[in-house]
Amino acid sequence: DVKVTQSSRYLVKRTGEKVFLECVQDMDHENMFWYRQDPGLGLRLIYFSYDVKMKEKGDIPEGYSVSREKKERFSLILESASTNQTSMYLCASSLLPGVGTGELFFGEGSRLTVL
Amino acid sequence: DAKTTQPPSMDCAEGRAANLPCNHSTISGNEYVYWYRQIHSQGPQYIIHGLKNNETNEMASLIITEDRKSSTLILPHATLRDTAVYYCIVRLIHGSSNTGKLIFGQGTTLQVKP
Numbered sequence: 001d002v003k004v005t006q007s008s009r010y011l012v013k014r015t016g017e018k019v020f021l022e023c024v025q026d027m028d029h030e031n032m033f034w035y036r037q038d039p040g041l042g043l044r045l046i047y048f049s050y051d052v053k054m055k056e057k058g059d060i061p062e063g064y065s066v067s068r069e070k071k072e073r074f075s076l077i078l079e080s081a082s083t084n085q086t087s088m089y090l091c092a093s094s095l096l097p098g099v100g101t102g103e104l105f106f107g108e109g110s111r112l113t114v115l
Numbered sequence: 116d117a118k119t120t121q122p123p124s125m126d127c128a129e130g131r132a133a134n135l136p137c138n139h140s141t142i143s144g145n146e147y148v149y150w151y152r153q154i155h156s157q158g159p160q161y162i163i164h165g166l167k168n169n170e171t172n173e174m175a176s177l178i179i180t181e182d183r184k185s186s187t188l189i190l191p192h193a194t195l196r197d198t199a200v201y202y203c204i205v206r207l208i209h210g211s212s213n214t215g216k217l218i219f220g221q222g223t224t225l226q227v228k229p
Contacts, residue, residue: 035219040221042219042221043219045217045218059218090159092159101164102149102164103161103164105161106159107158109156109157109158
């Protein structure tokens with residue numbers, strides 16, 4: 001089975017701290033994604049990557065950056081955390097479009113609280 | 116990607132079929148219909164997808180109307196564990212402009228009751 005593992009289920013950080021959220025997938029997927037999920041707003045795409053060292057902005061990239069140095073790992077970085085970044089963060093991976101079902105495999109999520 | 120419209124919530128009795136509707140009136144010919152669900156405190160999980168033919172797998176059935184402007188996800192014998200938010204999404208699966216990303220709407224909260 002495909003496994004997408006997010007490093008932390010729960011984090012509490014202070015305003016201004018630098019935050020790293022790590023995601024690892026074990027199925028050699030090319031595509032990886034970071035979403036955030038907030039009540040009433042659903043899932044919103046922050047960034048995605050379709051290859052090592054490649055990244056594309058999603059719908060809400062402001063305040064975030066990403067890193068993909070290895071195919072299996074996609075990191076989300078909050079350079080200076082703010083309270084409005086308190087949210088559930090979800091990582092996902094998939095094969096390239098046109099290969100397989102196009103299914104996205106999600107991790108369990110990381111719930112970040114910024115105080 | 117085309118926008119979808121789903122009812123915000125539905126109830127279903129345990130053991131009965133749950134029929135979740137989705138409108139996607141602006142769907143284009145090369146866009147697929149995908150269904151995901153999200154159980155509380157977990158990441159979304161793929162259920163099924165289809166283009167124009169009806170599809171069935173071990174989890175559910177997907178019925179797509181002939182004009183493809185709407186679809187229905189059917190859980191044939193709902194259990195309490197099927198209580199979740201169900202998302203209907205339409206997206207390209209082929210094409211150079213497709214990055215594979217999914218745009219999620221608000222979904223339907225299905226409550227299965229004993």
